[in-house]
Amino acid sequence: MVYLERIGNKTEFHGGEDMNQKIILIHRILFSVCVIPLATSLIFYLIKWNQLPDEIGMHFDFEGNFDVVSSKIYGFYPHVIGGLILAGMAGANHLIETKNTGLKITEKGEKLFKAVLILTLDCFTFMWSSYFSFWAYSVSTQSPLNTRLYGRIESVIMVLLLIGVGIQNYICIKYKTEKKYVDSNLMHRLSRLIPWLLTAGGIWAIAESWNRHPSDEELYFNPEYQGLAYFENFNAFGDKRLLLIPQILIIALLVIFEILSAKATKANNNILVSLTDKLKLICGVFFFWWNLLLDTETRIGIVSVGLFGLLCIISIVTYITRKNKIIKKEN
Structure with a gap:
């Protein structure tokens, strides 16, 4: 990755570094x-x-007790x-190690951002690795899943993830500068990849x-409830x-954003590309979370809906502000 960095009246040339x-x-x-467990x-x-035995407990309810029995061949599922x-995650880490993020930050900020990002992803990876390791152990021993212990691990990791995101935002603000890019950037690629991966995960989950x-065992075997699901919000x-x-909706949104992004890229409209990247990430993350809640017949909270709306509004307002600044400069 090669870019030109504008600092004051000077333009400095930088080559991409690992x-x-x-x-x-x-x-x-x-x-x-993460791998060893x-x-x-x-x-x-x-x-x-x-x-x-040939038939073993495979899936758990919210208390960690088995609620599904299947052939033991499915015991390889968590692995x-x-x-x-x-x-x-290994592929994502490789991209981060070898590519430039494309953020408008100094070279020092670039290195710090990548360091924090990759360590934050390690925490995220450990959260899933520990979950599937707990699951695999419970299947192997046919013992209840230790939801309390995993819940504590998950809570700690979520705090670390929030701290990591906060530090990344701080780095972007502190080391902000202007860059003129000669090559495509990593953040744009990740903004395309992550939402589709999350959407694929949501489809797999459903x-x-x-x-x-319905998940209620008493109702599951009741013929009157066949083909039904419980929607806690209602x-x-x-x-x-x-x-x-919601699965169809998120796919449609991502396709629309991809089309807009492609047209904006051809027109060299970088601020519109940035907007579509942000909206893809926001929609991908929140729809994935909401779909998981719906699949588990859990209420979708007003906080997540409000946060989703707020992030979308901030992204759109930022786009309009940047666009108006460009128009004023041209005039």
């Missing part, structure tokens, strides 16, 4: 911590294979999904939970095909 080797070393240690759980499951997540609606049961509506 991340600090110490940060890479720390990252690889942390990533290994999942790999160990796979070995443990293979050791326990002959001791397990496969966990492995795919680790592979995806496919995986489709046959478990305190009512409805056709479970309604769960497909």
Whole structure:
């Protein structure tokens, strides 16, 4: 990655540099911590294979007790999904290590931002690795899932993620500068990739939970409730095909944003590209979260809806402000 950086009346040339080797070393240690538990759980499951019956408990309710029994071949499920997540995060980490973010920050800020970003992603990776490792262990031993312990781990990691995002925003503000890019940037690519990955994850989640609606065991076997799902926001049961509506909506939104982004890129309209990137990320993250809540028949809170609206408004207002500044300069 090569770019020109404007500082005062000077224009400095910078070549793309890899991340600090110490940060890479720390990252690889942390990533290994994510890989080892999942790999160990796979070995443990293979050791326990002959001791397990043909049908085993596979899925858990909110209290950690088994609520689904399946063939033990499905016991590899947490290892496969966990492995795919680790592979995806490894790919994202490789991009961060080798590419420039494209943010309008100084070279020092660039290095700091990438360091914090990759360590934040390590925390995110560990959250999922620990979840699937707990799941795999419970399946191997046919014991309840320790939801209390995992809940504590998840809470700590969520705090670390928020801190990481806060530090990244601080770096962007403190080291802000002007750059003229010669090549495409990493953030734009990630803004395209992440929403689609989350959407694919949401589709997988609804496919995986489709046959478990309604989740109430007493109602599940009641013929009157077949084909229904519980919508807690409305305190009512409805056709479970309604769960497909937000999935269809997010796909349509992402396609629209992709088209707008492609046209803006051809027109060299960078601020519109930036807007579509932000909206794709916002929609991808929030729709993924909402779809998970709907799949688990949980209420969608007003806070998340309000935050979604606020972030969209901020993004649009920022776009309009930047556009007006450009128009004034041209006039």
